[in-house]
Amino acid sequence: MQSTLRQPRVALGWITFLLIAVVGLFYVKWFPYYNRAFVAASQHSIGKSILMGTAANAPAPSWHAAIDYALAYGKAIWQAMVLGLLLGSAVQALIPPQWVARALGKSGFGSVVNGGLMSLPGMMCTCCAAPVVAGLRARQAAPGAAIAFWLGNTVLNPATLIFMGFVIGWQWMGLRLALGILMVFGLGYAVNRMVTPKEAEASRSEMAKLVTAEDPGTAFTRWIRILGRMTIRLVPEYIVLVLVLGAARAWLFPHIGPNIDNSVLWIVGLAIAGTLFVIPTAGEVPIIQAMLSLGMSAGPAGALLMTLPPVSLPSVAMLGRSFPPRVLTFVAVAVVGFGIVAGLLAVALGF
Template sequence: MSTIRQPRFALGIVTFVLIAVIGLFYVKWFPYYNRAFVAASQHSIGKSILMGTAASAPAPSWQAALDYALAYGKAIWQAMVLGLLLGSAVQALIPPQWVARALGRSDFGSVVNGGLMSLPGMMCTCCAAPVVAGLRARQAAPGAAIAFWLGNTVLNPAALVFMGFVLGWQWMGLRLALGVLMVFGLGYAANRMVTPKEAEASRDALRQMIDEDAPGSAFSRWLKILGRMTLRLVPEYIVLVLLLGAARAWLFPHIGPDVDNSLLWIVAFAVAGMLFVIPTAGEVPIIQAMLSLGMAAGPAGALLMTLPPISVPSLAMLGKSFPRRVLAFVSVSVVGFGIVAGLLAVALGF
């Protein structure tokens, strides 16, 4: 690296770090710190965004779609803006060889790095998606990117604390134990699914990317990448959130004691949770409300592991970042973890 490029790289790195630290402090760390005291004192962090205190979601309609999209958007818009800023900044301001060194290998070490790097983020699946797309564009290995994506939600330290105070520490323990297996296990498996030809193509793309990085263009590239990401990801995201908001009554029928511990209900709620989209830690008040209405622990355990990590919108946002078979594998595996969580909740007497 020439002496001309060094100051510019340094400025880009400092800018990225400032955005990450200040943004996460304002959007995540400070609000969640305060909310932890609310959870401890009130054993609640708010109403269920899914259906409030009602026993069923509103019937599918344009109004139901709009109501959910507005409530969801109000909860996550700041984090989504931060995710877009970071996802584009990763591509423009961080030297690609740095990403490759930390996350580019197809071994378990890169998966561990990706999972650990996700812990400070604490983003919902859709807000983390732009960052994941940025990491993949900088040739992060599929497994490391998957671990980063899933780790943001299922290993979210704030969500785990909220869960302990609101639902009970046994639920937090179940989530943590299965979450570690999900994040690092699925990340490792995703790396094993990549063929040598695909890995070599990624290395060639990385070398070309390094060679084509023109000096002095980092911030202009950042603005261009930010604009492209926003135009590509946000419109489809809004449409899918609207559709899921309208379809709430189909995904989650009437909640009550009739939703028991049968395998059928556990599987149904595992699939519904994987498809649906919620804000960060939204699963906590949703499960609390459903349990208060008499729903059994098995379906609640399924939602514990499937509501946060992925959703239809986040899968669509990352459709170009991973091979389809990897995203299909992750989707089916998340449902499997939900079923296991539901069965364990029943077996352990939650």
């Protein structure tokens, strides 16, 4: 009898989740990006660089620089952040934990593939995807599957790849796609291999509790409660770090010009800066376009191509409770490594 009563609730939860996902993504991502693709094709541009506009220098570190960047960045991503929080909490309140376990809970490569493929419709920036990743991890998705979902939202974003081809060249799109596939699925697989037997046992125990637990109240009240907790926990630290990075732009990205050449020092330096910094979805495209137009060489541009989108200091902080520190450290260092490889390949291939 209890199972019979539960089935309509489960179906309603799925319908609600899918409605939010489809309507939200259509309004925030799919339709705007569809229109922007035509702009990219006709104008070979999708706007100014959010980092420094058309100038060769970012503004000097100051409170004014912090506020200006935070406002510009917030205007670009606030709708996607709201959607990310809604979906991240809905994953925990509306979707049965058994489904997450079946699709994303195993330690094999299959769950990593599922996580990477599920990320493709999302097309979110690293920070807006973070609440969804946190929700998946709270439902005991395997670490590697969650990492593949997180990274896939940015580096395999179909819209960004199309913008990239029209704006800065299809050779850059090919480089991003090839290394992006390796990053998403390779790092996801590596992270799954990092799970210790103790962590695996703890995850199985927590999953058993989730399956048998009877949460008080309705799914809707549980969803609101989880949404409130996620918002209070994630948003304040996120805002503070965006302000800090907005103020520190001039330190992370020096005067851009022909002096930013193909030396390994510049490639490594900008790979690290790109990994730390935070940008909206597809923000790397006008940033790299502006920097190349100012005379920066291809090597540093390649480094930014692979490091600006996938992770950032704010998104890593947002997921600090979802992964062990060694996993987040490994992913961040690996992203820097991918940036260095991309820079060296851009030089070797004569971009």
